[in-house]
Amino acid sequence: MDLSVRIGSLVLKNPLMSASGCFGYGLEYAEIVDLASLGAVVVKGLFLKEREGHPPPRIVETPSGMLNAIGLQGIGVHRFIREKMPELRRLGAVVIVNVCGSSIEEYVEVSRILSDVEGVAALELNISCPNIKEGGIQFGCNLASTGAVVAAVRKATTLPLIPKLTPNVTSVSSFARAAEENGADAVSLVNTFLAMVVDVETRRPAISNGMGGLSGPAIRPIAVRMVYECANQVRIPVIGMGGISSARDVLEFMIAGATAVQVGTASFVDPFIWPKLQAGIEDYMTRHRVARVADLVGTVAFGR
Amino acid sequence: MLSQGLPTSQALGPPMYTFPMAPADVQARVLRNARLSADYNVLYLEAPVIGAASLPGQFVMIRAAAGTDPLLRRPFSVFEILRDAAGSATGISVLCKRIGPATARLYDAAAGDSLPVLGPLGKPFSLVSPPVEAWMVAGGVGLAPFASLAEALRNAGAKARLFYGGRTRADLFYLDWFESRGVALDLATEDGSLGAHGRVTAPLDEALRARADGLPVTLYACGPEPMLKAVASLARLHGCPSQLSTERIMGCGLGGCYSCVVRVRGGDGAPRFVRSCLNGPVFDGSDLIWE
Numbered sequence: 001m002d003l004s005v006r007i008g009s010l011v012l013k014n015p016l017m018s019a020s021g022c023f024g025y026g027l028e029y030a031e032i033v034d035l036a037s038l039g040a041v042v043v044k045g046l047f048l049k050e051r052e053g054h055p056p057p058r059i060v061e062t063p064s065g066m067l068n069a070i071g072l073q074g075i076g077v078h079r080f081i082r083e084k085m086p087e088l089r090r091l092g093a094v095v096i097v098n099v100c101g102s103s104i105e106e107y108v109e110v111s112r113i114l115s116d117v118e119g120v121a122a123l124e125l126n127i128s129c130p131n132i133k134e135g136g137i138q139f140g141c142n143l144a145s146t147g148a149v150v151a152a153v154r155k156a157t158t159l160p161l162i163p164k165l166t167p168n169v170t171s172v173s174s175f176a177r178a179a180e181e182n183g184a185d186a187v188s189l190v191n192t193f194l195a196m197v198v199d200v201e202t203r204r205p206a207i208s209n210g211m212g213g214l215s216g217p218a219i220r221p222i223a224v225r226m227v228y229e230c231a232n233q234v235r236i237p238v239i240g241m242g243g244i245s246s247a248r249d250v251l252e253f254m255i256a257g258a259t260a261v262q263v264g265t266a267s268f269v270d271p272f273i274w275p276k277l278q279a280g281i282e283d284y285m286t287r288h289r290v291a292r293v294a295d296l297v298g299t300v301a302f303g304r
Numbered sequence: 305m306l307s308q309g310l311p312t313s314q315a316l317g318p319p320m321y322t323f324p325m326a327p328a329d330v331q332a333r334v335l336r337n338a339r340l341s342a343d344y345n346v347l348y349l350e351a352p353v354i355g356a357a358s359l360p361g362q363f364v365m366i367r368a369a370a371g372t373d374p375l376l377r378r379p380f381s382v383f384e385i386l387r388d389a390a391g392s393a394t395g396i397s398v399l400c401k402r403i404g405p406a407t408a409r410l411y412d413a414a415a416g417d418s419l420p421v422l423g424p425l426g427k428p429f430s431l432v433s434p435p436v437e438a439w440m441v442a443g444g445v446g447l448a449p450f451a452s453l454a455e456a457l458r459n460a461g462a463k464a465r466l467f468y469g470g471r472t473r474a475d476l477f478y479l480d481w482f483e484s485r486g487v488a489l490d491l492a493t494e495d496g497s498l499g500a501h502g503r504v505t506a507p508l509d510e511a512l513r514a515r516a517d518g519l520p521v522t523l524y525a526c527g528p529e530p531m532l533k534a535v536a537s538l539a540r541l542h543g544c545p546s547q548l549s550t551e552r553i554m555g556c557g558l559g560g561c562y563s564c565v566v567r568v569r570g571g572d573g574a575p576r577f578v579r580s581c582l583n584g585p586v587f588d589g590s591d592l593i594w595e
Binding site for chain 1: 367372559565
């Protein structure tokens with residue numbers, strides 16, 4: 001049974017990745033998750049420098065989902081390389097770093113620095129964080145800016161480059177095309193949906209940032225639709241995410257067009273989810289006589 | 305050597321990925337649900353592995369129901385460590401207050417139900433031994449970490465005292481339990497229905513002033529943030545170490561989500577957010593910065 005999938009030049013042993021911002025720097029989970037068993041560990045977004053993030057409360061639960069505005073608290077690229085990468089290498093993790101920036105120059109600089117680091121397998125470009133004022137989504141909501149930042153980073157690195165797209169636009173697939181045209185090796189989607197919860201007793205937003213990003217099972221069908229649309233519009237692989245909580249959900253995304261998937265919120269609920277997902281995929285492949293999981297990608301059939 | 309609270313450096317030290325054991329996720333059978341009032345209950349959970357590994361001040365993440373609503377687990381301090389007649393751990397209990405959909409499910413749980421329980425998690429309290437006295441300060445559901453702490457202090461031979469406040473006498477529980485274990489009680493209610501009239505920090509302040517010269521005391525506190533802040537300030541005023549158990553909205557309990565941050569002073573004196581699930585939930589009161 002072949003679970004491997006290919007993202008640009010990168011071959012992953014299976015399609016399962018942690019979603020950035022949902023798995024710390026991976027090492028937090030090292031005692032309970034075999035990091036080397038994941039297709040890839042996508043670590044928390046990194047700017048050039050440390051960032052403090054937003055004051056709490058940073059999350060609130062919603063029906064079958066959660067709203068977060070963490071504000072990209074992080075240790076910065078230099079401390080990450082110094083303090084986290086050696087252990088991640090030792091544990092055999094395939095590391096994808098989520099790259100953040102408040103300017104094109106910063107995206108380029110962080111990417112350039114990471115390109116020389118042993119063990120960094122690919123870069124995910126965070127042009128879709130809904131929770132910070134500068135950078136993030138301001139690049140991801142404008143086609144020209146998306147093209148410009150992808151093109152600039154493309155010149156700075158030979159690592160597989162994966163812009164992470166926001167669903168908070170009219171047509172996600174046009175952004176996937178802009179990423180492809182400017183040299184992306186894959187796209188990942190969806191980041192969270194910009195959303196809001198108000199505490200009616202206090203008449204204040206439930207989280208300190210006011211608005212935040214919605215994730216979890218509540219968004220899954222919308223994410224599946226967007227992955228389907230993008231996969232039909234680009235030739236590069238699409239990495240799907242949004243509310244995946246079971247092997248069935250992984251398969252749904254793959255059949256809709258995702259070559260690989262990321263899991264975020266569900267690993268908060270069940271940090272031991274990874275081997276369960278893999279076993280469920282294998283069980284499906286046995287039942288459906290699928291020898292290579294990659295053969296499932298984009299096989300959704302219309303018509304009755 | 306006596307330990308009087310966590311050294312300052314620990315608050316910012318490397319998160320405790322390795323202490324004291326990797327957390328386990330068990331399907332814990334509800335042995336008993338003791339409803340203490342219309343809002344409070346104690347769930348007795350069969351979880352020998354977690355019970356055996358838990359230290360006072362640590363917490364567990366409980367999933368209140370299968371399915372996706374409620375979705376996330378909720379954090380609960382380990383209230384008691386349950387033991388059989390031979391002293392082997394059989395599980396834990398947790399003190400719950402019904403405040404939302406997940407805690408409502410836990411309030412309604414029935415013996416025989418099974419709940420996913422992940423733990424133990426977080427940094428525990430550090431214990432004191434004689435001649436240091438342990439003074440615990442609890443506000444409302446902030447009693448939650450103190451039953452197991454009281455047991456551990458008794459085993460360490462340390463004299464323990466509990467300052468315990470609530471809105472009204474009906475909100476104060478387990479008084480006989482603590483008394484029967486040699487814990488001296490100082491109670492306070494906001495309506496004056498039991499103990500001192502007002503906040504629990506008033507009798508604490510009085511006791512600190514009245515204590516014998518040179519009596520070393522470590523304060524342990526858990527409760528609403530204004531109470532923790534007041535305890536930290538009394539600790540500073542009276543020159544006592546304090547170990548405060550913080551409460552934050554938590555997404556995962558394992559350091560993955562960065563939701564549960566508290567602001568602490570770094571080694572360089574600069575404030576920064578650290579995750580209360582890994583660097584806490586117990587912090588040295590002098591490290592915490594209040595918003």
